[in-house]
Amino acid sequence: MPDTAMLQRLRETLGEAGVLTDPERLAPYLVDHRDLVRGKAPAVLRPSSVAQVQAIMRLAAEYRVGIVPQAGNTSYCAGATPDASGGQFVLSLERLDKVRAVDPLDAAISVDSGVILQRAQEAAAAAGLYLPLSLGSEGSCRIGGVIGTNAGGLSVLRYGMTRDLVLGLEVVLADGTLVSDMKKLRKNNTGYDIRQNFIGAEGTLGVVTGAVLKLIPVPHRRATAWVELTAGAPLPEMLALVRRESSDLVSSFEFITARSLALVSGADGRLKSGSGGVILVELSSSSQHLPIEELLEGVMGEVVEAGWAEDVIIAQTEAQRADMWRIRETIPEGEKHFGGSVKHDISVPLGRTVDFLAAGGAAVAAYDPALELSVYGHVGDGNLHYNVLVPPGEDRLAFTDRIGRELAPALYDIAIGMGGTFSAEHGVGRLKRGLLQHYADPGRYRVLRGIKGLFDPHGVMNPGAMVDPAEGLIAD
Template sequence: MTPSDPVAAFRTALGEGGVLTGSDTARYTRDQRDLMQGEADAVLRPRSVAEVQALVCLAKAEGFGLVPQGGNTGYVGGATPQAGRRQLVVSLERMARIRSVDPLDFTLTCDAGAILADAQAAAAAHDLLLPLSLGAEGSCRLGGNLGTNAGGLQVLRYGMTRDLVLGLEAVLPDGSLFSDMKRLRKNNIGYDLKQLFVGAEGTLGIVTGVVLKLWPAQNHRATAWLQLAADAPIPEIAAFLRRETSDLVTTFELISASSLALVAEMRGAPTGFATGEGGAVLLELSSSSRHIRLDDVLMAALESLMERGWITDAALASSEAQRRAMWAVRETIPEGEKHAGGSVKLDIAVPLSQLGVFLVRAGAVLAERMPGVRLSFYGHVGDGNVHYNLMVPAGEDRLAFTRRVEDGIAHEIYAVAIDLGGSFSAEYGIGRFKRDLLHRYADPTRLTLIETIKHGLDPDGLMNAGAMTERP
């Protein structure tokens, strides 16, 4: 290292294209929501596990901190380097290899830098399904999905990222390699150490590889747009559909009238779909078998829902184009929020049985404390996750409104969720933006365990200092 080039040693270790500096670091140092401008002396781009080990050892020797980063699509600043901390970003974008797909083991083994959509395509080429599905799947990377324990659209049936992991390898803060890349579904050999790195947001090491579970490709689908009656019991509807369809429900997405209106406003035209007084649900069943008549199963279930008065109308997709049109509405709600001036995103989870209670109680809090503020709520409510987003009022600065909400009413809404057995972070994680919430709401024993594990693996605080584990 020289005073004129503090990252010279990394250039030698990583070779051509392995180190980015200056303006080339811009897209790596600002968070996805434009809430935080970070700072990094350089972005490191290793090509192999050995190079990751080398850069970790160099960082420790040269006094740099490291911030692992996937596709930089997170919502809580967990992959953004902080100004004044002398941190380097580690991007695994050049480690994106699909190592293998095993159609008999139903597994996919790949580098942590693989883009999620590429991993899905690799599975699909063998008539298999990688069920992790996110709005950002065309740009997010598996290392980031693992670091945040990403959720997404199909958690109801397949679980979070954590539930898909069979094997994992990671470079530890001392440069050693933890490798547990077995493809086994039964392997009881003590602590399940690989799970320490899932949801750890890069604070315990740099994940470099993963083995994921696959399923048979779900080539047969039945998709419907349901208009909910006023006061429709969403938990009961979801439970009824799971039972009546032999648990073939893949997604159960709630869409409120306000969220649908945002999409129409952005498009400048009606969406072609409507909500009932209780909102709408985008429902999809899927199967790998051509012998299961999904449309018949779905129709029978919907007829029962109508007889009970829980839904007022339903539109079934009769073609792939109609199915895609339904999904396009759901997937562009975040874009509609952004088009309307942005939103403050509260990522709530409650037990599904308490969802209706949460919406009523949180709505009452909002009406009393911030009357007139536009609300957009939608999400994967089949698994208890609702994105409860407050729209920035016209003419108000987005960052100032964000601070006003997060310092005030957000805590009251979180309190409602927690009182119902819920959480203030369903799938976004903690990162840098929610550290105060973790330390405000988490059980003290949980905090002690987190800090003990962090100190045990990373006593010098090399990995992603400022994210999650550090007290605000």
């Protein structure tokens, strides 16, 4: 447990509002987003300035106490949850919530790491620009967590992952050192690209306190189609055709199975699944002159001609488009209402998506033919959310544990064998740490541990996330 002297020094530094110790107020910070992991902490620290974050880290280094950075607490892998020892502090970013500046000419936005993603989107829109990062949790996730997990989302196909949108970062290291690289430059070859170490590091190397993000012109025009697939439709070939014939204006290419669709309540009755599921495809453009609606109609005509679609519905109004996207974005909520699901964040090369669907389905059927799958995801970038629904009447946590031990390894083996991975956009956190140890190339894993040892030699940054503390750290 942390020394009481440290707690007193923290109160002196942060003030009473910056140190929460009341059990009721602590509770929401100590459980992960999926309610799979519950930890303990002597306090939640709520700094309101970068200087206060530096002071916290200096004290953590002095007392050798673990600090768990937490942004919106929407991690799917318990990457922002302290362990059960009661010896780790949670460092909440929620009070670091200022939009520092929006620069229309440089097309960039500078924000504190505690800014909610939706608020950053709104600030960009007010300046006539667009932050092309869209997540189901955008109303609650914060920029620091988005950067820490290198979040993906609905538009990766067009705009890339979070790391593709980060121009500059401000980070406090484990010893309190401030690394400030808040530049808006697209070109900057002045040594190692230090910022990339912290993107996707899940708070294990430092605390991100600020970021400069890339903006783009607002896509004023969108054309959206609901494609009812034929059985066995070749998704990679369809995507290639749509990208080619639309001059690569595709911003989203989302796959939904019939079972996933059935989980969504209040869906438009016209929006049905084909025998092979559904593709939700969207083209977008900032130009008022490009006839993307006609372009989409022409492309969808080719898809039907190729025999890949049983029917295609093109949204005629913004309300129709919104309903299509509401269905896609509320599938996780539908799974929750059903009783929950065991989530597998699979990624395979684009050309192997159909192969994985077949092999994964066979593996699940061989394990237990009564199990139901909810499969959907960003197949435009190879990411499938391959989720096993919790059977009615079964305990969710016990079922999750059993599937994690008995079925998930087979699914991951299939994905890895196809050149894929067990975590496409959810990160590693605490829940997938063992998978990283098991599947990572030994040389790559040695480098990963070496980087951890270099930035955090005493293991105070989010101990237990990503790298097992019991392994020790290397910095040679």
